[in-house]
Amino acid sequence: MTTQPQWWQGAAIYQIYPRSFLDTTGNGVGDLAGITRKLDYVAELGVDAIWISPFVQSPMKDYGYDVSDYRAVDPLFGQQGDVQVLFDEAHKRGLKVLMDQVLSHTSDQHPWFAESKLSRDNPKADWYVWADAAPDGGPPNNWLSVFGGPSWQWSPWRSQYYLHNFLREQPDLNFHNPDVQEAMLDVCRYWLDLGADGFRLDVCAFYFHDRQLRDNPPEPEAPRGAHFQFNPYSHQRHTRDIGQPENLGFLERLRALIDEYEDRVLLGEMHQENYAQLHRDYTAPGRLHLAYGYDLLGAETLDAGVVRASVEKLGHADDDGWPCWAMDNHDFTRTPTRCGVEDEPDAAVVALAALTCLRGASCLYQGSELALPEAQLDFEDLQDPYGKEFWPAYKGRDGARTPMPWKAEEPHGGFSEADPWLPVPPAHARLAVDVQDTQPGSPLNRVRAFLDWRRTEPALRTGSMVIHDAPDGVLAFTRDDGRGPVFCAFNLASEGTCLDLGHAVSGDALDGHGFGCHADDSGIHLPAWGAWFGRPPGAQAEGTRA
Incomplete structure (x- = not known):
């Protein structure tokens, strides 16, 4: 250890x-x-x-x-x-x-793949995942690509399919080799x-x-989140x-x-x-x-x-x-x-x-x-x-992935003198580094x-962590490295709230972090999107260790 x-x-x-x-x-x-x-x-x-x-x-x-x-x-x-x-x-x-x-995986333009696809018996033949067609000529199994469609691409060079979990131009390496x-x-x-x-x-x-190239089973639960609902990839369990x-x-x-x-x-x-x-x-x-x-x-x-x-x-x-x-x-x-x-x-x-x-x-x-x-x-x-x-x-x-905006008044946000590979939107230029x-x-x-x-609080880097129950919208926990525990409370909501976990948990206020909150006899008053940091006076309070 x-x-x-x-x-x-x-x-x-x-x-x-x-x-x-x-x-x-x-x-x-x-x-x-x-x-x-x-x-x-x-x-x-x-x-x-x-x-x-x-x-x-x-x-x-x-x-x-x-x-x-x-x-x-x-x-x-x-x-x-x-x-x-x-x-x-x-x-x-x-x-x-x-x-x-x-x-x-590599590019299909990598020299390894260029050699691998030439025959079934060259020195790089087994460096990628190759498989024969199914009896009906289709892919070897039901595996799907993250980028859409089957994760198998037919190659006339070898009269076989190769595996690609992403683009067909990204053949998968065979790590069994x-x-x-x-x-x-x-x-x-x-x-x-x-x-x-x-x-x-x-x-x-x-x-x-x-x-053995066995099929993936179907995913019994509906995909979660809009990001995944459009892609059939999420309808399989990738086992x-x-x-x-x-x-x-x-x-x-x-x-x-x-x-x-x-x-x-x-x-x-x-x-x-x-x-x-x-x-x-x-x-x-x-x-x-x-x-x-x-x-x-x-x-x-x-x-x-x-x-x-x-x-x-x-x-x-x-x-x-x-x-x-x-x-x-x-x-x-x-x-x-x-x-x-x-x-x-x-x-x-x-x-x-x-x-x-x-x-x-x-x-x-x-x-x-x-x-x-x-x-x-x-x-x-x-x-x-x-x-x-x-x-x-x-x-x-x-x-x-659009370019970083460095200077609001310069073309393309100061990222480039030429037209960039992606545009810099005006909303980003207004938030440029030189403005902020x-x-x-x-x-x-x-x-x-x-x-x-x-950086001045080692407990926030390497300390253990205990999570405390808190009102809806508030994340509260204590980090403790054995030298100086720090109690943290974050209001991840658009409305203010009051947090009262007791002085033994929240401790005395720390400053220098840039979040302005105050405490009184009723508890810690957290504004919308606010945070509190305190130094508990004694041993770490009971809670859920994470």
Whole structure:
């Protein structure tokens, strides 16, 4: 059991989507040099690490999540030397750097696939998942692609089908082949040697498939949430195509590699099938350090009960891997729009504050600190293949991927001198960094102040957590690292409320965090989207341990 806290326990991780952060070359696409140029901005937010979405070579069918060379930087983003500069400059500022690693599949333009498809007996023949047609000529089984339709594509080269869990241009690697596992470990070793502090593992439950290619059973429950209702993928229980037990063995091999280096971390993206058990299995000792799922990313309301349920579902011993919490990323509609609080900038601030105070790490997505709403795009603007496939029932992921607005009065929000790959909406330009910089009460400055204060309270990073019963709309808990417990109460509602849990629980008010609340004999008065932090005078009160 580890006795000293690790940097990733309670880390605030800032996700950067490189295509949309800052363009320094005038081609309308963000690049690695743009990230390096803005590292001071990131460091001043008070985060501990950055996670960079894929920047390796890719034909960009799925915007970097279709890799054609795992070791080469795509020319859109710069050169190989730009990575080393970025790593070095980030480390000078005390920032760790996590790379997005897409190990489950490649591009169909990867040399491995180009060789694999040529015949059934070449050296790479078994590097991808190939299968003969069913007796009627159809796909081998009923598996479905996340991006729509069957997850099998016929190849006349081999007169066989190959598996693709996403686009047909993204064939799945065959992790049952030991050579594939070794190749993936070598890829990770390459980037660790260059200075990467770890990896965010894209869809890390997708590595292995059922060897027997058995059908998935139907999903007996109706899909939850509008995001899933338009896609037949959600009508199956994905017990055969993903989440196989062999995944755990490979993660243990990857963890053993990571542990050869100092202070490196594995952050896994989990799917939602049997999520609580999956999370416990994947973050058990010797596997992932951190993992996150879609509970809060898909939540359609800022509901304290939903957050509490997610926390309690993932509660586990302190020596296991930790949860990672996220409400925004490049795949989901931005929180202010998804949760109906676009006109309530304080809601975005309190949600982010609550997220970073939960036991576990947290991921902030670029623009969340500005309280950016989802960009409303026309079909003609879309680049996302997922959005194009399911339009108009689903408008895709591009609304969360539009360029970062840096300067309100400059063309394209100061992101690029050229027309950007996605437009910068006027609503985002009005919330640009240079505007919010000058406003003491802006979301940006409040987030900076809060994360800076959070650094002064170690309990909020590594302490245990006890949840307290509270009125509807309020999330209340105590974090305690044995040195200085902190009581936290967040009003995730548009109306004020009064909280009275007693002085022994809530303690004396702490200041410096930027939330203005007051207490009297009747309790703590929490305004709409308000928060309270106190120092309990004695031992931690009884409650639900998470």
